[in-house]
Amino acid sequence: MTPLSRHRSSRRLLLASLSLVAAAGLAGCGVEAQSSPEALDAKSIPYDLLRHHAPTEPSAPRNGVTASVTLWLEGSNQHLVPVLADVPWPSTIGALLNALAEGPTEQESERGLLSPASSVGPLTSGHVRRGVVPVDLPASFENLGGSDQLIAVAQIVYTLTAFPGVKGVSILVAGQRAQVPNANGKLVAGGLTRSDYSALVR
Numbered sequence: 254m255t256p257l258s259r260h261r262s263s264r265r266l267l268l269a270s271l272s273l274v275a276a277a278g279l280a281g282c283g284v285e286a287q288s289s290p291e292a293l294d295a296k297s298i299p300y301d302l303l304r305h306h307a308p309t310e311p312s313a314p315r316n317g318v319t320a321s322v323t324l325w326l327e328g329s330n331q332h333l334v335p336v337l338a339d340v341p342w343p344s345t346i347g348a349l350l351n352a353l354a355e356g357p358t359e360q361e362s363e364r365g366l367l368s369p370a371s372s373v374g375p376l377t378s379g380h381v382r383r384g385v386v387p388v389d390l391p392a393s394f395e396n397l398g399g400s401d402q403l404i405a406v407a408q409i410v411y412t413l414t415a416f417p418g419v420k421g422v423s424i425l426v427a428g429q430r431a432q433v434p435n436a437n438g439k440l441v442a443g444g445l446t447r448s449d450y451s452a453l454v455r
Contacts, residue, residue, distance in 0.1 A: 320344040324353050325411040327367040327404045333411055333453045336361055346386060346416055350376040353412055369401040370408040378413075384420035385444040386413060392427040403434045407450035414447055421446045 319339040328334035336357075340348040356371035370376065373394045379387040388409055397405060410422045421444030424433045432440040436452040 318342040322349055322352065323412070323415055324349070325408045326357055326361065327369060327408070329365065331400060331404060331453065332455050333404075333407055333450070334366060336366065344416075346378045346381075346413060346419070349412055349416060350378055350388070350409075353408060367404075368408065369397060369405040372401075373397065373405065376409070381418055384418065385423050386419050386421075387423045387425055388413070389425040389428060390431075394426050399434060403436070403450075404453070406433045406445065407436070407453050410445050410450055411447060411454070420444070 318341075320342040321337055322340055322344055323335045324338050325333045326336055338352045340352050353368070354371050354374070354376050356368045357366045374391040377389045379389070390405075394402065394405065406422075406424060409424075413419050413422055423442075423444055424431050430442060432442045433445070435441050435445070435449040441449065
């Protein structure tokens with residue numbers, strides 16, 4: 254027998270031995286050899302071989318870092334007053350609306366500051382298009398008095414137009430485009446800007 258023949262024969266013997274070992278291992282695990290792939294019941298797989306995933310939870314602010322933003326609340330004589338608030342960094346339009354919906358802090362309430370916008374419930378936003386962001390208000394917005402509706406919308410407009418790329422706000426109520434009062438007492442729809450409520454800012 255030539256050296257090459259002996260090498261090939263040894264290789265065949267090695268492969269055959271490995272196949273026997275693999276088959277024995279599978280039989281020991283209770284998994285029989287199959288001629289084609291077949292889905293296994295998770296209960297038949299050893300516990301240690303299963304990969305477990307923890308439920309996904311909202312991610313915390315990166316390293317606890319926050320961004321300082323300006324919210325607008327109602328002060329004396331129905332005028333808007335700017336206050337600083339911290340939101341998770343990087344700030345988003347949704348984070349601004351969430352902060353506004355939380356209402357005044359204890360210290361701000363002691364200063365007499367109010368927030369009609371936070372009394373209507375959660376505030377949600379859509380995608381910014383041509384500088385205008387739609388904001389959907391719950392149906393409870395319609396239960397506010399006329400002056401509170403005015404201040405609530407003004408709060409939202411002034412707060413969101415400080416966000417980069419946002420020049421105006423379109424108001425929806427329960428998913429429907431709505432007409433809301435501006436500082437001149439007129440009902441308007443579409444892109445509301447700071448100029449519509451500048452009379453409320455000292």
